[in-house]
Amino acid sequence: MKNAVGRELPSYIEGYGPVRPFAGAHAPAGRPERAARPAGGRRSGGKLLPSIEEAIKRTGLRDGMTVSFHHHLRNGDRVTVLVMEAIARLGLKDIRVAASGLFACHDPLAELIDRGVITGMTFSTISRGKVAQAISGGRLKQPAVLMTHGGRARSIAAGELHIDVAFIAAPSCDEEGNASGRTGPSACGMLSYACADARYADQVVVVTDTLEPYPLHPAQICQTDVDWVVRVDAIGDPGGIAYGPTRVSADPESLSVARSAAELLRAAGYIKPGMSLQTGAGGISLAVAGEVGRIMEAEGVTGSFALGGITAPLVDMLHRGLFRALLDTQCFDAAAIRSVAEDGDHVVISAEQYADPAAKSCAVERLDIMILGATELDLDFNLNVITGSDGAIMSAAGGNSDCAAGAKVAVVVSKLVKGGYCLVRDRVTTVTTPGETVDVLVTDLGIAVNPRRGDLLEKLRRADIETVDIARLKELGEERADRKARPRLGDRIVGVVEYRDGSVIDVVRQKLDGTEA
């Protein structure tokens, strides 16, 4: 069967189950219930346990179960590997790892994949590394399930992604499990992606390196949801926590893209009092934030909120009074982490409040402007942010498709030729974000507007901003690209890409060695 972005999908995928095909960004929701979960009740002897091994034993974790982790410690996370290696030592196997995100620091998990300790994985963000290689190469037994940040919260709440035991790394925690990301030597700002895990997992283990006296406050994870607390020497490596592609681009082509995007937003009337904005953490996106900030300051505009993934440039905009609040699910750098602890208007929200499409409303639905990155974009404006041009998994949707669906205008900013490849394709390797939710592509060689947005085209015409057809951008890019090879892919499905509503928008097939001409 074909889904609404034209992808051919099987009706059933071994190791995943029946496929509900993507039917459009605003198709009716799949499952109308929130899941039940076990209650707790007073337990004698307290929650504090001496080791991760002991916690694994006390939870009764068994072969075939699902454990979860969050990625606020980013490339400095030590807890996921500590727990999974303990699980391996205890002889357990066939475990599904439901991580919100995976980084190079999680490379040791690749060996556990090869040993059959880990046979399933879900995540909503991933970086290049040995785990991504193992998945792309077909070494994980079941297909990995790639979600969006909002989709992951939805899936957990709906009981589709059922978590048997959530392991939550916490920079500070009290012995009842009230936990926070604000303070402690491994401070990461917040625990937003772990909120759904805490609320819906059968059992919850908080792993901390900093036990604070009861009652720890303010807490983002509440004692009411926590079964066990374990203290370890270090949950994270501070050098890796503030890790990400978070430097503002400085090359002239990138800066010209950023200026064009900001000017387009101004001309189209999106820079106005009460406006809201999310930029990703990519270099050009951050440069757009800077340009938008300059226009806001020049025109005396105060915005409502910046949403994110928060970085130093956005903290700076808060301090300059350009936004009344930051709504934050993840700190990308040290400045953002510091700001959470110091700025009352830097508001920590859960993944559910950020982007869950089954919540009674969420922040992305209030978003005016979303600045998107992409690896590939096709003639229908479908985006790929998951697979590289070699066919390997190198990232995941994160909040990309959540924000594109919610925002009033979703703008892709990129150089037209990236890594030698033309950004615009006839057909993207993997559809991450449907073209119906992507409005504009701004490149160093021209701007293309999605034909669905006639209103926007008209505004740009009136403002004398030149646009070109997306097909013309493809030609321009292909003329300049020196790499055109396409990935060599096998038949085996190694990744199932879920749209935020849990429908399947695409699959990722096994990467074979080499490329096709």
Next chain:
Amino acid sequence: MKNAVGRELPSYIEGYGPVRPFAGAHAPAGRPERAARPAGGRRSGGKLLPSIEEAIKRTGLRDGMTVSFHHHLRNGDRVTVLVMEAIARLGLKDIRVAASGLFACHDPLAELIDRGVITGMTFSTISRGKVAQAISGGRLKQPAVLMTHGGRARSIAAGELHIDVAFIAAPSCDEEGNASGRTGPSACGMLSYACADARYADQVVVVTDTLEPYPLHPAQICQTDVDWVVRVDAIGDPGGIAYGPTRVSADPESLSVARSAAELLRAAGYIKPGMSLQTGAGGISLAVAGEVGRIMEAEGVTGSFALGGITAPLVDMLHRGLFRALLDTQCFDAAAIRSVAEDGDHVVISAEQYADPAAKSCAVERLDIMILGATELDLDFNLNVITGSDGAIMSAAGGNSDCAAGAKVAVVVSKLVKGGYCLVRDRVTTVTTPGETVDVLVTDLGIAVNPRRGDLLEKLRRADIETVDIARLKELGEERADRKARPRLGDRIVGVVEYRDGSVIDVVRQKLDGTEA
């Protein structure tokens, strides 16, 4: 059948259902699941509605359904009556009102009871007034269900108390439903008792008089749980919000009770670093707080937290550094409301975190000292805080039995003769709090220790603190009491008293006119 406090109960109560008899304060929990609830999903047109009538219509409220309210606006609440009168105007009937608390300001509901608009009620606190009279007099069709604060949160989460539509009065709110009690002309501090309603009700309507720009922060009710928002002129009467029996007792007998209680706590070793305390809002209880504070200051003791129901004396103790934090579910006065907005260590917690016995842990389980009020106490130390000596409902358990069950020491403070009656009875009119959780009675005419607490008796003996047998206190009181009449009660069950675990600890029978000799 008889339950564990010796009360004869039917196995089935018409209008209530099958009775699960109370089996002990720490009997295994009844129901191991948290309830499922409907998800939401994006709704076009926004949440803001022009009137309460419109909100009632949009929720699809029908005859026989359950609506809920919270009582943070205390005797100044206007929302419950506004909503129920609108429900009556729309011709609906047979509605169950699940309020967390009811006050004299809710008197107009009595007429709706008589008209059959309201046929069922649940609450965990109530004041004397027309509603209490209507229930006691047998005018409500179904028996009222009296819960504890923690039991109400548990019952909602378990799906036993299923709420069709929660109406949440909010002193400030944004148009997505992020709501707070901290600010606004009707500020009440917090919305803690409404948290379970917001999380588990099928639909949630926030009623506010102060719309703030999005995103309101910090919010205690999250947009993810809110279906509709309605603005009205005034949700509360500030004069009634800071309402309660919150003046410190000044008469010599009361002060002597307070001093005895504080001295007993010191002698028994409960006043020590890291200690925690809850006093109710009664006059003698507040005087105990003052006396304990003096001892703490004199001995250089810093406590962990005071729990509550918070009043000015406890805010003062926070400011003097006697506690590291206040954990608060309800502000009893203006000083407490101000403190929530100003003091970072005045921490707002939900009813679930306060006292839900099915949570994975809750604050009352960390409590060292609980100071209790009571109307009657029997020879087994069972407490009655629900019915007056005339048999009429005049209060409800609130946090009384939750805290008694959790605290290391639960101390009843009272004058031995109250309103002409002796506090100590052979048999209390209604059992609210089981004697197995009540440790000491301190009166102006002597101290009696529950024989179960041999350890405590021993400590007091060593400290030369004199105690008497509870039966002796009964004799002393009866000698001085000038009123001995017992209530005249009918057979009809007008109230079912649920212990915090949902089991039935007692029933309240219809009050007939007059009293028995």
